[in-house]
Amino acid sequence: MSLTVNLWSRKNGELERFLESYYDVDTLIVDIEEIEQLDEIGGGEWSCVYNRPLEAVDMISAVMDNNDKYQISICVQIDEGQMHIVTQENYNEVIKDIFLLFHNESVIAYN
Secondary structure (H helix, E strand, C coil): CCCCEEEECCCHHHHHHHHHHCCCCCHHHHHHCCCCCCCHHHCCCEEEEEEEHHHHHHHHHHHHCCCCCCCCCCEEEECCCCEECCCCCCHHHHHHHHEEEEEHHHHHHHH
């Protein structure tokens, strides 16, 4: 199972600023170029597929913890299923559910 995190913003340069602060810039050269192209038409979108879904919790938390600095929306998707919008009101539950769904799977995979 995988978990996809999708970020989007209508504000030019917003995703690039956030991702540069979250990641080492060198690891995102291709993604930053794609975001810059999208920013030119008014906003951007970024997604990442996490084959180890528990690793997505860091990204979700970073977006939610910095919602006062960045105008970014976020949603998550398990495999090819329905997308779920993550908000300030539900993100603790989303993270809790990710741990409930994937914790046992990750323990088995590491053994």
